[in-house]
Amino acid sequence: MTTHLEGHRPAPESCREQDIGRFEILHSDGRARLGKIHTRHGPLHTPALLPVVNPNIRTIEPREMWNRWGIEGLITNSYIIWKHEELSQKAKQDGVHQLINYPGVVVCDSGTFQSYIYGDVEVKVEEIIRFQKEIGVDVATMLDVFTRPDMSREEVKKGVELTVERAQPSLLAADGMMVNGPIQGGLEWDLRELSATSMSEHGFSIHPIGGIVPVMEQQRYLELLKVMLSSMPHLPQNRPVHLFGCGHPMLFPMAIALGVDLFDSAAYALFARDDRLLTPWGTVKLEGLEHWPLTTPSLFGTTPEQVRAMDDGSRCRILAEHNLDVSIAELDRCRQAVTDGTIWELAETRSQQHPALREAFLWLNTLSKSSEKTDDENRWNKAHEWILEANVAQRGGGVRFISHESNNRPWVEVARKLLHQRWKASSEGNNVLIFYGRSGPWREKVGSLVRRIRAQTSDIEILVHTPIGLLPWALEDLNPFAHIQGSSMLYREEPKLEWCKRELSNMNLEPEKIMLLDMNNKSELMDAIILEFPELQLHEDHEQSDEDIRTIEIEQGIARLALFANLDPSIAVQELVGCTFIHTRTGRVKNILLNDGRHIASPRMRDGGLSMTAIGAEWIHSFRKEPLPEEFENEVLEMNTHKGPPWVVIDSDAVPFVKEGRNVFHGFVKAVDSWLRPGTYCHVVDEDCQLVGHGTCMSTINGMKDHNKGVAIKIRNGIK
Numbered sequence: 001m002t003t004h005l006e007g008h009r010p011a012p013e014s015c016r017e018q019d020i021g022r023f024e025i026l027h028s029d030g031r032a033r034l035g036k037i038h039t040r041h042g043p044l045h046t047p048a049l050l051p052v053v054n055p056n057i058r059t060i061e062p063r064e065m066w067n068r069w070g071i072e073g074l075i076t077n078s079y080i081i082w083k084h085e086e087l088s089q090k091a092k093q094d095g096v097h098q099l100i101n102y103p104g105v106v107v108c109d110s111g112t113f114q115s116y117i118y119g120d121v122e123v124k125v126e127e128i129i130r131f132q133k134e135i136g137v138d139v140a141t142m143l144d145v146f147t148r149p150d151m152s153r154e155e156v157k158k159g160v161e162l163t164v165e166r167a168q169p170s171l172l173a174a175d176g177m178m179v180n181g182p183i184q185g186g187l188e189w190d191l192r193e194l195s196a197t198s199m200s201e202h203g204f205s206i207h208p209i210g211g212i213v214p215v216m217e218q219q220r221y222l223e224l225l226k227v228m229l230s231s232m233p234h235l236p237q238n239r240p241v242h243l244f245g246c247g248h249p250m251l252f253p254m255a256i257a258l259g260v261d262l263f264d265s266a267a268y269a270l271f272a273r274d275d276r277l278l279t280p281w282g283t284v285k286l287e288g289l290e291h292w293p294l295t296t297p298s299l300f301g302t303t304p305e306q307v308r309a310m311d312d313g314s315r316c317r318i319l320a321e322h323n324l325d326v327s328i329a330e331l332d333r334c335r336q337a338v339t340d341g342t343i344w345e346l347a348e349t350r351s352q353q354h355p356a357l358r359e360a361f362l363w364l365n366t367l368s369k370s371s372e373k374t375d376d377e378n379r380w381n382k383a384h385e386w387i388l389e390a391n392v393a394q395r396g397g398g399v400r401f402i403s404h405e406s407n408n409r410p411w412v413e414v415a416r417k418l419l420h421q422r423w424k425a426s427s428e429g430n431n432v433l434i435f436y437g438r439s440g441p442w443r444e445k446v447g448s449l450v451r452r453i454r455a456q457t458s459d460i461e462i463l464v465h466t467p468i469g470l471l472p473w474a475l476e477d478l479n480p481f482a483h484i485q486g487s488s489m490l491y492r493e494e495p496k497l498e499w500c501k502r503e504l505s506n507m508n509l510e511p512e513k514i515m516l517l518d519m520n521n522k523s524e525l526m527d528a529i530i531l532e533f534p535e536l537q538l539h540e541d542h543e544q545s546d547e548d549i550r551t552i553e554i555e556q557g558i559a560r561l562a563l564f565a566n567l568d569p570s571i572a573v574q575e576l577v578g579c580t581f582i583h584t585r586t587g588r589v590k591n592i593l594l595n596d597g598r599h600i601a602s603p604r605m606r607d608g609g610l611s612m613t614a615i616g617a618e619w620i621h622s623f624r625k626e627p628l629p630e631e632f633e634n635e636v637l638e639m640n641t642h643k644g645p646p647w648v649v650i651d652s653d654a655v656p657f658v659k660e661g662r663n664v665f666h667g668f669v670k671a672v673d674s675w676l677r678p679g680t681y682c683h684v685v686d687e688d689c690q691l692v693g694h695g696t697c698m699s700t701i702n703g704m705k706d707h708n709k710g711v712a713i714k715i716r717n718g719i720k
């Protein structure tokens with residue numbers, strides 16, 4: 001019979017030599033990412049939880065973590081090993097993996113935490129790195145200076161400076177080994193920023209954010225959030241970020257949503273020793289429990305009473321197992337949420353289950369509303385922009401509306417910005433009709449009425465009220481506006497006039513007349529329109545011609561080209577004269593053809609987007625006026641209205657492959673336009689401005705600059 005200790009899960013194979021130390025992004029959702037760290041002891045898939053293993057006290061055997069929980073990496077402490085003669089000898093002789101009997105990735109800490117707990121440590125900066133190299137760790141940690149939240153600014157500053165001073169000697173001693181470069185700075189936001197910027201300049205493989213254990217112990221989650229937001233935007237995107245000492249699963253969703261890749265946890269064992277159970281929404285005492293708050297494989301078949309009756313060792317063991325079960329399960333849930341594009345929604349859900357987390361999450365939501373004032377507010381506004389710029393506006397699936405804050409999900413904000421910056425009204429916009437009261441699809445509810453109005457006048461702008469903003473009729477099937485999963489109550493109330501005016505002003509409309517029309521009351525709304533615009537013939541028996549339908553379809557084409565290809569609507573207006581539309585059996589536009597028959601694009605039913613053809617890409621390419629971009633400039637979240645699709649200039653080595661339709665990989669991008677954003681349609685050009693392909697951008701501008709592995713542009717068509 002095999003046991004957990006005997007290794008029924010095979011040992012990992014080393015990653016390819018040329019990839020060792022690299023961090024590859026496999027999938028992202030805003031700032032959240034699923035990645036892979038390549039090591040000699042196999043890949044470490046992120047986000048990951050590295051259980052803390054004390055070589056002297058093992059609550060759960062590392063081999064069991066590998067076999068039973070499938071844990072790919074753990075963290076132990078080189079200072080403890082160094083200090084104990086017997087451990088040190090064995091580690092030097094057999095290596096750290098043998099010492100703790102674990103085949104996966106071993107990360108080692110340096111003794112900094114011990115200096116925080118016990119005062120100074122006697123080991124030297126280079127000495128602890130050399131020791132870690134000698135015992136064969138996969139990722140070492142330099143001896144940083146722990147900056148406590150209660151330190152004076154001067155002390156924190158010294159800690160940051162000393163840590164930076166030690167960076168280069170540590171890396172020299174590491175001689176190619178992967179090293180953690182911790183970010184310090186206490187609760188001094190500018191020093192966090194300085195620490196991140198300075199540490200980034202050195203060749204570290206991973207950046208842990210340090211000095212946060214007391215902040216977490218005191219449940220000061222708003223400050224924890226500020227620590228993350230003052231550090232992370234200043235770190236290179238090709239290096240994983242580790243929250244040092246963070247192992248409570250209730251913090252995972254929010255931290256992952258902001259881009260944290262690694263956690264480490266002694267919490268599973270520490271809480272177990274204290275007779276406490278972890279859950280994704282907090283911690284529960286065993287004492288007084290009649291039923292489990294959450295059952296896990298480790299707890300099945302037992303009752304709290306039975307566990308209370310166990311001897312100390314068995315009780316601690318079963319609670320530690322449960323705590324690890326819960327942590328791994330929450331991490332898995334987060335990974336799936338990143339895959340599904342719902343990590344922010346999960347963070348929102350979890351924030352509703354704990355007051356301190358709620359405070360942090362609500363503050364995060366105020367960022368979208370504050371205007372720049374003090375230096376501090378300016379900092380958080382920039383951090384907010386940093387979150388937004390990684391978000392994809394156009395995607396499938398709707399918005400599950402679960403709270404007030406659902407309206408502020410970053411990708412929803414980005415979708416609104418895209419609409420506000422790129423949509424242009426086709427009329428003067430003096431008269432505005434706003435339909436409200438029902439969820440979509442609105443074409444089935446008032447589509448024929450709108451067509452009749454549109455065919456008779458272009459002087460009225462028609463929009464629909466949605467819980468996340470007003471939507472121009474020409475984009476009535478646009479995701480996420482048209483795909484909100486929420487209570488019908490969200491649509492019931494008449495929108496406030498002030499809110500409508502603000503929304504319209506965001507779309508550059510300052511109408512003289514705004515009419516609000518309840519879709520639940522068709523005859524009344526007809527009467528109201530006729531009263532206001534007596535010249536209009538609105539009754540069903542007024543015949544609709546093909547030309548009436550075409551008017552709307554052209555408007556839709558212009559609006560989509562403006563939003564998704566960033567094409568100037570005045571160009572589209574001219575170019576679409578005489579165009580034709582191919583329809584689906586249900587009468588929706590399938591293909592858009594220019595007047596000479598060239599098929600340029602197809603509207604996407606799934607998300608209200610637009611798919612360009614290769615011919616369409618060449619057609620749009622001919623309108624470009626901007627010069628070839630020369631760098632990776634990334635200023636503000638500016639969609640640079642109507643300058644065309646952003647260009648991605650690639651290395652000549654990659655050109656023949658892209659022409660054949662192959663993707664562009666990181667490392668081959670030489671420059672990009674400043675309005676490039678992940679998920680957007682872009683054009684790939686060579687250094688002579690020749691279009692060689694078109695597709696979807698997979699990364700932020702900084703990501704394009706920093707990453708050296710993975711797909712940068714998913715090519716739809718190569719162009720020869």
Ligand code: GUN
Nearest residue numbers: 112113146210211244245
């Ligand atoms: N473990 C928890 N916090 C820290 C930190 O700030 N530095 C190091 N090296 N280890 C830690």
